[in-house]
Amino acid sequence: MEKPSFPLNPSICFDISYIKNFLRFSRAQLDDTITFHLNSLSKERPFISESLKTKPLQLDVNLQPDEKTCLSFINQVFDVWETRSSLISYCQSVAVNMQDSSTSDTSYISSSVDARKDPYSGRKGIHGTKEGMLRNILSTEEQIEHVVRNHSWEHILRRCGFLQLPETYQAAMNNRNEKCVEHK
Numbered sequence: 009m010e011k012p013s014f015p016l017n018p019s020i021c022f023d024i025s026y027i028k029n030f031l032r033f034s035r036a037q038l039d040d041t042i043t044f045h046l047n048s049l050s051k052e053r054p055f056i057s058e059s060l061k062t063k064p065l066q067l068d069v070n071l072q073p074d075e076k077t078c079l080s081f082i083n084q085v086f087d088v089w090e091t092r093s094s095l096i097s098y099c100q101s102v103a104v105n106m107q108d109s110s111t112s113d114t115s116y117i118s119s120s121v122d123a124r125k126d127p128y129s130g131r132k133g134i135h136g137t138k139e140g141m142l143r144n145i146l147s148t149e150e151q152i153e154h155v156v157r158n159h160s161w162e163h164i165l166r167r168c169g170f171l172q173l174p175e176t177y178q179a180a181m182n183n184r185n186e187k188c189v190e191h192k
Contacts, residue, residue, distance in 0.1 A: 021099035022138060024145055031092055031149055035156055038088050042160045046167040049073035049081055078168035085164070086184055089157060089177075096153070100146050103139040 020026060038045070050073055073081070161177035174180045 021102045103142045106139040
């Protein structure tokens with residue numbers, strides 16, 4: 009899971025399929041497979057036939073990764089999340105800048121609808137502006153990010169909870185960012 013990189017320029021923001029595909033692929037690589045990644049961090053233990061006869065009463069400590077491994081994984085997760093957040097934030101700022109510019113009043117999404125079939129298609133209220141559409145899509149993607157991160161963080165807490173991690177991913181990321189600022 010290395011940190012994905014992408015060129016940030018305004019044209020990327022209006023390529024909706026690029027944004028959605030990038031976010032979907034990134035989520036698939038990390039968040040959709042979070043249990044697999046966490047399981048791969050665990051120390052391997054040898055197979056013993058007696059282990060099949062009895063069910064353990066509590067979580068097997070041998071299945072928990074060590075502190076260094078957990079922290080390293082969490083940092084990788086945060087790097088990926090920050091990359092996705094930076095794309096969303098950048099495109100939100102592009103949409104705001106376009107809205108503030110004088111050309112935004114004329115930048116309506118063109119419609120290929122035949123006016124004879126749909127006489128209302130040319131009305132201003134029916135079709136939004138490019139930046140309005142972009143803001144709506146980015147807002148939806150932000151909500152998806154929040155749900156996905158909450159789910160992933162719950163799994164991280166289950167496996168690496170011995171580190172006394174914050175209850176929410178937002179608090180954990182804020183702690184990490186504060187530590188980064190202190191070290192600079």
